[in-house]
Amino acid sequence: MDTNNDPEENFLHAMARALSEACPDSGITELEMRYSLFLPGRDYGDVSTAIAYRLSGKMKKSPAEVAETLTKRIGTVVGISKVTHINGYINATFEEKGYTALILNKVLRSGNGFGSSRMGNGRKAIIESPSVNPNKPWHIGHLRSALLGDAVSNIFSFCGYNVEREDYIDDLGLQMAVVLWGSMNLAAKPTGKYDQFLGEQYVEINKLIESKKLEAEITLLLQKMENSASDEAKKARKMAEECVKAQYETAFAYGIYHDVMVWESDVVRERLLSSAIALLRENDLARMADDGEYKGCLVTDVGGGDKAKVLLRSNGVPTYLAKDIAFHMWKLGILHSNFRFAGFIAQPNGKEVYSTAENGREMEFGSAEIAINVIGSAQEHPQSILRGVLNGISGGRHGEVVHMSYGEIGVKGGSLSGREGGWLGQGRNYTADDLLREVKSKALEIVLKSEKITDKSSAEIIALKVAIAAIKFEFLRVDPSKKVTFEWERALNFDGNSGPYCMYTYARASSILTRAGTTDTALGERDYAEITRGYDFEIVKMIGSAGRIIEKACRELRPNVIAEYVVDLSILFSKFYENMPVLKGGDAMTLRLAIVHAVRQVIYNMIRLLGIEAVEKM
């Protein structure tokens, strides 16, 4: 849409034409040309290229001469007011009135959809996160996964994918067996939030395991749990469900919702595994080890490394990897299951989360073209094996599995170990619940000082939104691959590069529009003759790049590029705000109102992708 009006595109095409005339065998593709474009220092123009340097040898001219030749051949370009060259660089300057109209009118037309794209073309993506074991509360590490998963889901959806938000519950793991043992052998009665209770029990029991040698007893429990008809299995499932419900209270507090959860016990019961194994053997991806250390095991050699990986132990019991492979075959529609689904909890967003269940009905989950797993970097190796095996099966005919790897979170003293209780702090734990409580209380302190907020009840609501924004932004502003060390001090600071700063910018923009009595329809399409080469046009240009930013975040699975962008836009708006009066802007008032409107809309759209809600006052 509007490509023939986009000056950058026009410049690019003009360049390509000039190049093919001046040097037909340059070997430079249009894509390379596109990549060569960069944003120059402010005095040079609005878009530049240093392509002349690359042609210098081929054309046997100096870069400056090449740039001159190309510039002459470019001639006039729609939307570009001038093309200049200096020291071999070619610089183009946008015709600012036309560009301003193009961008501001597009924001008006597109509204909440501004910046969206059809990149995904309706393809289905299953995004899995945070898949926390059902025996403890979410700690800040799990929260990172949940927030990344939520943001990536939002971004994919905005980019035209059909997104299914899925959560995997490992209710058959050792961790579950441990807390099951606790419920059968310890006197403690559940108090408070159930996930917190279980998490604390888990730490206690692990101390007992070391001192009292309980491994054998717990391993026996684990085996009994594998048989879904056993009392142990039923009790474990019941505990796990209660724990997940408690964990989801946390999720809801953060505004995180899912479409479907899949339980490991259901994967086992549905016997997906035997079909998966058969398929692996057909494709020569698994073999029986006849001798060596894995004698009697079914193993796979896929996944690099010099060592085979066990799928079925010599006693016939499947490994986690085997179950995971089967599960991912379901995700990609390579295998069909008889999974049945039933509503699990009604979520505050009005949608039910469905869960695999023994007594449910068949539903249209699974069978995606892309399966994104938001999982810590520690799982890189198993994830690469999983990917390798599935690629071997699908041969590219089915979709792909993507590991969205993120660096794990540490705290000053060490790790957040569930077993050793690293997530327990003094007075406040490193849990998602305590984090929200602490940050909200800080936010409330500040909101109560605001002159704009008069009644106590709305102060509470706003403080909660500010707190959520502060936390989400703090977690999402960093590249996912980076490991981070959590510090309360930073989490409780709302200044500068922060979610609340962006919200504040939004609130100020809203306030101006309210004062002006401006509505979207009042801002019609018009010329913007009053635009200057000041902060106003800088903002217009930045807004013009919003769509590219979102696509980049989507392609690279990096919500941080959006966070970065919103802060930069907010900073720019603050400068504009201080220097260019809007309501007293005289002839420029309408233009400036349109800019304020556009900034407000773009901040709204962008922070929403991060799961952050804008407020009109704070």
Place this chain on the structure above:
RNA sequence: GGGCAUGUAGCGUAACUUGGAUAGCGCAUCGGGCUUCGGACCCGAGGGUUGCGGGUUCAAAUCCCGUCAUGCCCGCCA
């Protein structure tokens, strides 16, 4: 030992995939700014041999090789 990731001012980060003009932003520090649209703000200052050493190139934080540091992974655990 092998594999993966990370290393950018006191601290936290961006730019690295696609090499371009003065390495951007925030916190902290120091100095300014509210009778003017919301001070969770703005303006200014100081602070960088981009871990280190080579190489490629007209041009390297970015690409290549080596090296150091930190973390993670390499189980018939999950």
